[in-house]
Amino acid sequence: MSGGRQRTLFQSWGTGASARQPRTAGRPVGLPAQGRRRPEDEEEEEAAIAAAQAVPGGFEDGEDDDVLLVAVFEAERGLGSDSQRVESGTTLPGFDLSAGDVWIYPNNWPIRTYQFDMVRAALFHNTLVCLPTGLGKTFIAAVSMYNFYRWYPAGKIVFMAPTKPLVAQQIEACYKVMGIPQSHMAEMTGHTQALNRQNIWNTRRVFFLTPQVMMNDLSRGACPATDVKCLVVDEAHKALGNYAYCQVVKELCNYTHQFRVLALTATPGGDIKAVQQVISNLMISRLEVRCEDSIDIQPYSHQRHVEKFVLPLGPELIAVQSLYLQVLEAFTRRLLNTGAILHKDIANLTKYQIVLSREQFRKNPPGNIGGVQRGMAEGDYALCISLYHGYELLLQMGLRSLYAYLEGIMDGSKGMTRVCNELCRNAVFMEMYEKLKGTFSSGSTLLTSEKGPENEKQFIYSHPKLQKLEEVVLNHFHSWAASGDPNTSGGKVDGPSTRVMIFSSYRHSVQEIAEMLSRHQPLVKVMTFVGHASGKNTKGFTQKEQLEVMRCFREGGYNVLVSTCVGEEGLDIGEVDLIICFDVQKSPIRMVQRMGRTGRKRDGRIVVLLAEGREERTYNQSQCSKRSIYKTILGNGNKTFHLYANSPRMVPNGLNPAVHKMYITTGEYETNNVSRNATKHGRKSSIQESFGYSKCTGTGE
16 A cells, blocks of 8 residues: 555544554454454553554555554444444344444455445345456455455355365465465365364354255254355356255255355356346345446456357268268157157257157157057157267267267167167168277277378368367467467477367367377377266366366466366366367357456457357357347346345344455465375376376476
C-alpha cells in the first residue's frame, strides 16, 4: 500500500493512530485471533491506541500492521455489547459478533469489479457463479470461504470438487489466496480411512473433498452436518439427477438449512432445463453469470480464435460405413417389425434415441408383444445400443477406435456374450471385422507391412481428421520456431514457450494421436493424459501420475498433451496456445470447458475437427444451444428461472457487514513432492515410461 491509501483506510475506521503488532502467518495483517476480546487485553489496547495517537505525522509507507491493528481496536470498541449492536433474539448460533461487522477482501491481489461483486453476492445469497475458465472462480471461492471461517469460529467450511486431482489443486490455490492456516485445512479422499476421517472432521475446520466422500461421511454420521456453514460446489453443472452433489445438499437439509451454498462453473448447463435443475438442486437464489462478451471481464480476457475444419470421410471409411449400415439394418429391422422403435432412418438414428425408445417401451410395451418377445426386444435394444456406439466411433474417431471397441466385444472382455453370439452369426459383420482385424491386430497403428525409404514403420491414418490434426500441430510449431522461440526445438526451457492440447473423448483415440505425433520428436514432445481407470490394453493414471503430467506440461517437459475428458474441467494445465478438439459432443458444456484451456494470458487458437455429416450437425446444434442459454440468463434470467426463495441469512438481523479491504499475508504452501513420490525407491514413474522418456524433458531415450 502507499501512504495515501493507508490514511484513507485508517480514516474509514474513524481514527488517526497506529500501534505495532507482529504479523501472523495465515491471518490478515493485524487481524486478531477469532473470538471475543479477553478482559486482560483491554490494557494493551488502551496503551496501543494512546501510543498511536502520539504520532503526529500520520503513517509512513509499509506500516500496514499499525494501521490495521488500530482499525480493529477502534472497531471492536465501537461494537459495544451484543445487546447494543444486535436486537435481542436475532443472533445466530456460532456467529462471532466481534468479527461480523466487516467482511474481508484482499487488496494485495488486483481488484476486479466482477470478482468483488460476486464475492459480495456469495456472502449473502446462495449464488451460482458462472465465469469463463481462467477468470478467477477459485479466488471468489477462497475469499468467500475465508469470511465464513472468520464469522463462524467453530463452523465447518466445505469445498467439493468432482475429482481427486482437482481437490488437491484447489486446497493449495485457496491457501495462496487467503492463507487459512494449513493446520485448519484438510484434504480427504476415499483412500483416507473412515476412522481417520472421523477424527479429521472433529479437529479441522476447512475441508476439500469429493462429493462421494462427503456423502459417505454424512450418511454414517462422521460429518457434523449442523456445523457446516459454507458449502462450495466446483463444476456445479454436474448437479443433475442423482449425482453426489445433489445427494449432499439433500442430506445436509435433513439436519439444517443454515448454510451458504456457492456454486462455481464455466457453463451452467447443456440446455435451459439442465440449468433449472442445477438451480433447484443446489438451492440457488442468485445468478452471477458472465460470458466472454461481458463488458466487465473483457479487460482480463484474451481473444480466442476458433477455426472449424469439416473433413469428408474418405473412401476407406465410406467402404466400412457401408458394411456397418448393413449390419445395423439387420438388427434394427427386428425392432421396427415389432413396433419397438419407429425411427426408420437407420443411418441417422442415434444411440441416445434408442435408449429413449427402450425407456418408453418398458413403460408402455405394445399390447401385441408377449413376455418372450419382450425379452427378445430387450436383447435387441442392448445389441443396437452397442452397435450404434461403434457407429459413432467409426464416424468420429476412425477405424482403429472402432476395431478396439469391437475387439472388446468379440473377445468377451466387455461382458457382452449375447451381443458377441449374435454378431458372429452375421456374415456381413464378420467380413468387416476380419478386414479390420487384418489391419490393426498388431495392437498398433505403426504397421510393418508398409515400409518407408529407410525401412521405417509407416503410420496408417484411420480417419482423415488425423492427417489434418498432424498438419495443424506441425504448422503451429514450425511457425512458433520461425518466430524465434528456442523452446520448440527441444532446447532448454527457460523462457516463454508454446504448448498444444488435444482433446479426444475415447482413450484408444488418445493413444493413436499420441503415437502419430511422437514420430515428430524433438519438435513435438507428446504425452497422454487419461483418468485412473485401466482397460485391457490401456493403463490409467493415478492421482500422483496425473499431477506429475500436469507439472511436466506446465514446466515444458512436454509441449503437446493429448487428453480425454479428464483434462477438460478445472485442472491447472498451464498456458496453452492451441487447443484442438478431435471430436465434439452435443452438449455445449464440454466444448466450453475445452476452449477455456486457452486464452488465459495471451491470445489463443482453437481448432475444431469435424467429420462431414452427423458430427458437423452436432457441433452446429451445440453452438446454437450455448448462445441460447447465455442469452436467456443474461437477458432475463431471474424471471425465466425459478430461484430458491429461502436462502438463509448467515448474518444476524440488524448487522450489515461492511467491506474491509486489506493486505493478506500467506506463507509457503507445504505439499509432498509428487515427482519424488512417483519415482521413489528407484521405480520409474509409469508416465515417464509411456513413450520411453527417461526424465521429464519429453525427449526420447
